[in-house]
Amino acid sequence: MPLLTNLNGHIAATAQVSILDRGFLYGDSVYEVIRTFRGRHFGLQEHLARLRQSADYLYMAVPWTDAEIQTEVEKTLAQADWQESYIRVVVTRGTDIAIGLQPSAEIQPNLLIIISAIAPEPVLSETGLHLVIPQRIRNDKKALDPAAKTGNYLNNILALFEAQQMGADDALLLNAQGEITEATTSNLWIVREGVVLTPPVEVGILQGITRRFVLQILQEQNIPYAEQVLVPTDLDNIQEAFLSSSVRLLMPVRQIHKTPLPECPGTITRLAWQALLELMDTHSAKAEATAEIPGGLA
Numbered sequence: 123m124p125l126l127t128n129l130n131g132h133i134a135a136t137a138q139v140s141i142l143d144r145g146f147l148y149g150d151s152v153y154e155v156i157r158t159f160r161g162r163h164f165g166l167q168e169h170l171a172r173l174r175q176s177a178d179y180l181y182m183a184v185p186w187t188d189a190e191i192q193t194e195v196e197k198t199l200a201q202a203d204w205q206e207s208y209i210r211v212v213v214t215r216g217t218d219i220a221i222g223l224q225p226s227a228e229i230q231p232n233l234l235i236i237i238s239a240i241a242p243e244p245v246l247s248e249t250g251l252h253l254v255i256p257q258r259i260r261n262d263k264k265a266l267d268p269a270a271k272t273g274n275y276l277n278n279i280l281a282l283f284e285a286q287q288m289g290a291d292d293a294l295l296l297n298a299q300g301e302i303t304e305a306t307t308s309n310l311w312i313v314r315e316g317v318v319l320t321p322p323v324e325v326g327i328l329q330g331i332t333r334r335f336v337l338q339i340l341q342e343q344n345i346p347y348a349e350q351v352l353v354p355t356d357l358d359n360i361q362e363a364f365l366s367s368s369v370r371l372l373m374p375v376r377q378i379h380k381t382p383l384p385e386c387p388g389t390i391t392r393l394a395w396q397a398l399l400e401l402m403d404t405h406s407a408k409a410e411a412t413a414e415i416p417g418g419l420a
């Protein structure tokens with residue numbers, strides 16, 4: 123398996139954290155998933171900003187600067203003997219000898235980076251995904267806000283299992299008010315009467331970095347769109363739908379429950395896909411021109 127790890131600045135084929143690490147014991151950690159494009163990390167600054175917001179939500183310290191984390195990511199990528207990578211940046215609250223919910227005052231966070239090989243070229247799926255709405259609802263914003271990307275993904279894992287038991291590929295989760303939120307690891311987009319609709323942040327979703335780029339593209343391309351509260355009946359009579367996330371980018375939806383969608387991948391999905399690749403190309407060219415690597419941790 124082409125994989126590399128970086129634990130607090132030490133790069134190795136694999137790394138071990140203590141069984142007393144709170145990330146392991148409680149999911150007491152935050153993380154980001156980023157991808158490379160043309161061999162360079164894409165959207166790292168946006169992801170690190172969200173990592174800090176997630177850490178703030180957990181009252182967790184992230185003692186490294188963005189430049190230090192970037193250096194560690196780049197040092198790890200430099201050792202990969204493959205083209206494009208999945209990058210996972212994890213910060214755990216740390217290892218604590220005193221087992222219990224209350225962390226000790228001297229606890230030190232751990233910074234873990236995992237990279238692995240992904241397909242050399244992003245490809246838009248022609249098959250598409252089958253989605254269902256499971257019984258399980260998304261974590262309530264007042265309990266564990268989905269806007270924070272924490273190491274506790276049990277809500278999403280259980281929704282995925284339920285969707286698979288229903289014969290589907292992924293779940294579309296409702297919130298306690300019956301409003302559509304997002305899929306288990308991606309944001310939702312539907313196209314109805316030529317307008318692209320996506321649930322707003324207020325319903326309780328992760329504010330996807332890819333979602334942000336898609337909104338930018340829709341605006342630039344003058345495609346009508348709205349961030350709008352959606353309920354399951356809004357999924358009736360839609361032309362097309364897709365999901366967005368950092369590694370898979372855009373994933374067309376083929377079917378919702380028993381209803382096949384008229385277009386998969388749809389016209390707007392294809393257009394957004396093309397525009398997203400162009401945007402990534404432009405970003406990676408600009409980043410290449412300004413690249414400068416400061417010192418690392420180890």
Ligand SMILES: Cc1ncc(COP(=O)(O)O)c(C=O)c1O
Binds near residue numbers: 278307327328330
């Ligand atoms: C629950 C959830 N929603 C949405 C997304 C998409 O976010 P991004 O575009 O930042 O990858 C993810 C990504 O992992 C996710 O886990």
